[in-house]
Amino acid sequence: MKKVITYGTFDLLHEGHVNLLRRAKALGDYLIVGVTTDHFDLERGKMNTSDNVMERIEAVKSTGYADQIIIEEYRGQKIDDIQKYGIDIFAIGSDWEGYFDYLKEYCEVVYLPRTEGISSTLLREERPSVRIGIIGTGSIASRFIPEAAFVDNVEITAAYNPDFSECQSFCEKNGIQRAAGSVEELLAACNAVYIASPHYTHYTYAKAALEAGKHVLCETPLVFRRQEAADLFSLADKAGRILMPAHKTAFCPAFRHLVSLLKSGVIGEVADVSASVTTLTDETSEKLDSTRFGGSMNENACFPLLPIFKFLGTDFKNINFYSKMRNGVDIFTKAVFRYDHAVASFQVGLGVKSEGNLVISGTKGYAYVPAPWWRTDYFEIRFEDQNQNKKYFYPFAGEGLRYEIKEFASAILQGSYPKLTRDEILKMAEVQERYLQEINVFRI
Numbered sequence: 516m517k518k519v520i521t522y523g524t525f526d527l528l529h530e531g532h533v534n535l536l537r538r539a540k541a542l543g544d545y546l547i548v549g550v551t552t553d554h555f556d557l558e559r560g561k562m563n564t565s566d567n568v569m570e571r572i573e574a575v576k577s578t579g580y581a582d583q584i585i586i587e588e589y590r591g592q593k594i595d596d597i598q599k600y601g602i603d604i605f606a607i608g609s610d611w612e613g614y615f616d617y618l619k620e621y622c623e624v625v626y627l628p629r630t631e632g633i634s635s636t637l638l639r640e641e642r643p644s645v646r647i648g649i650i651g652t653g654s655i656a657s658r659f660i661p662e663a664a665f666v667d668n669v670e671i672t673a674a675y676n677p678d679f680s681e682c683q684s685f686c687e688k689n690g691i692q693r694a695a696g697s698v699e700e701l702l703a704a705c706n707a708v709y710i711a712s713p714h715y716t717h718y719t720y721a722k723a724a725l726e727a728g729k730h731v732l733c734e735t736p737l738v739f740r741r742q743e744a745a746d747l748f749s750l751a752d753k754a755g756r757i758l759m760p761a762h763k764t765a766f767c768p769a770f771r772h773l774v775s776l777l778k779s780g781v782i783g784e785v786a787d788v789s790a791s792v793t794t795l796t797d798e799t800s801e802k803l804d805s806t807r808f809g810g811s812m813n814e815n816a817c818f819p820l821l822p823i824f825k826f827l828g829t830d831f832k833n834i835n836f837y838s839k840m841r842n843g844v845d846i847f848t849k850a851v852f853r854y855d856h857a858v859a860s861f862q863v864g865l866g867v868k869s870e871g872n873l874v875i876s877g878t879k880g881y882a883y884v885p886a887p888w889w890r891t892d893y894f895e896i897r898f899e900d901q902n903q904n905k906k907y908f909y910p911f912a913g914e915g916l917r918y919e920i921k922e923f924a925s926a927i928l929q930g931s932y933p934k935l936t937r938d939e940i941l942k943m944a945e946v947q948e949r950y951l952q953e954i955n956v957f958r959i
Contacts, residue, residue: 517543519604520596522587524551526566528574531630536580538627539606547600548581552588566929597621645730645924648695648705649674650720651712652685655734659709660689662916669924673704702727707927709761710734713801715808718743721758725750730757732923735817736947737940739808744944748937757926759919760943764821764889765935766918769909773882773894774825776907781896782877785826786857790819790873792889793847793864802865803844810844811863812836812950818889819861819873820943821935826875827857829942834949836956841866848950890915 521539525532525548540546552568566574568586575581585596593615597605602622607615609626618624645668649656652674663669673693676682686694695701698720702708707730710720718738724731725747737760738744751758764770777785792815796802803809833853838845846866852859862869871886880898884891892911897904912918922934950956 516545517603518545518547518601519543519606520547520549520593520600520602521606522549522551522593523608525571525575528566528571528578532575533578533580534630535606535608535627536575536578540580542604542606542625545582546580547583547585547596547602548575549585549587549592549596550575552586593618594621643668643928645669645707645927646672646705647707647709647732648672648701648729649691650676650698650701650708650710650724651734652676652682653711656685656709656711657689658914659711659916659920660691662914663920665913665917666920666924668928669920673701675701698723702729705729707732707757707923711761713807714739714813718747721747722750725754725756725758728754728756730923730927732757732759732761732919734761736760736813736943737817738944739813739947739951741941741945741948744941748941757923759923759926760817760935760940761916761919761923762817762821762935763915763919764818766922767890767909767911767915768918769884769891769894769907769911770821771934772907772909773884776896777826777875777877777882781879782875782881783879784856785875785877787876788823788826788857788859788874789861789876790822790888791862791869791871792818792887793862793867793869793871795868796865798842798866800865803842803846805843810846810848811865812838812845812848813947814865815863816848816850816861816947816950817943819863820946821939822873822875823852823859823861824939824942827852827854827859829938830854831859834946834955836950837959838956839867839959850946 519539519542550568550572572584575584597618598621604623604625605615605618606625606627609628612626615624647669649671660671663671671691673695674682674686674691675695675698679696682694693704695704702724708724710717710731710733712720714736717733721731721733747758801807801809802814831852831854835851837849839847847864849862850860871888873884873888875882880896882894882896884894890911892909895904895906
């Protein structure tokens, strides 16, 4: 039996893919198709795949040409696969002419002709654009613009700041065509809004955007009250629009894989989650302004709440907060959660510094994510027997905002479900509200 193998992303499966698979199949008796994982695509710089790996596998399977489908997860795997499966022919598109000649040491290499006039890139370019208007022109908005350039079908069309001169300067600096003089003008120039304004303005701007029929990506924290979050989701449902917090950790490759790994039970039953996010901040910063919802909890709590809710769920029984105060705001807060069968805690600080790691403890082992865990490219799974320990490395490209932008665009263009659930978002707002209402808040 002559075995043939080929590889590809197979995003938005089209006629060119089908022709390649048909030609590869004709070279032998048995065709193995390697489909790249989302993680491997990201590692190679492919931010723009529209379909996830399971959708791409199903698409390849539906062609009927693949006798076997495998997952390509790492560089150098092709050689391992050729030897493992006893491959006679490696086949790939002619756009890779010469690139895979190094495989000739292991099997015959055949470059198959491309189907002219069609590609996944062209199909993506033909799709509608997500035209984003930015509300707020601070530092995070400045980082958002270059990150958006890495995501297909996304363009920045306008920006708005109540201070029009600042808005004009921001737009000139970042090559944005329209400096909107009002929220209404901004909303008329886009079909989606990125809200990067001060926290206490999020609800008002998000409400206006959703009522105008726009999709909303809002910086964290989304809002400070559960009912406000519920109201916004109700508006989003009514308008058939996406409402998503810009929580970059939730969408980065390392954290997503950590969740999948631990959900599989690799460390047993999770008994404790402990996370820390602390920085030393200039005392004149708006982050410490009591009149603008400043303080450690309001600024950073949404980050450690993510792993707590992902690994233990949202059905906590009690929370106690312990805060060190200065000028009416908390410069450090430690929160302790009680669940039926587990506990959790987090530390957030703007005037106190601690080790910014994440530890998830289980009955078989534990996961350790070093500081700064919220933008990690590496974590470890550790056991009593150190010989079983494993280390995992992942890309974290640029500022990491491109992951949330891609997720937002995919949700709009494909109707995919965001990685943060509605219940998790509502509970985050509820925790913020409990703190603001000083429920079980102890000052130290």
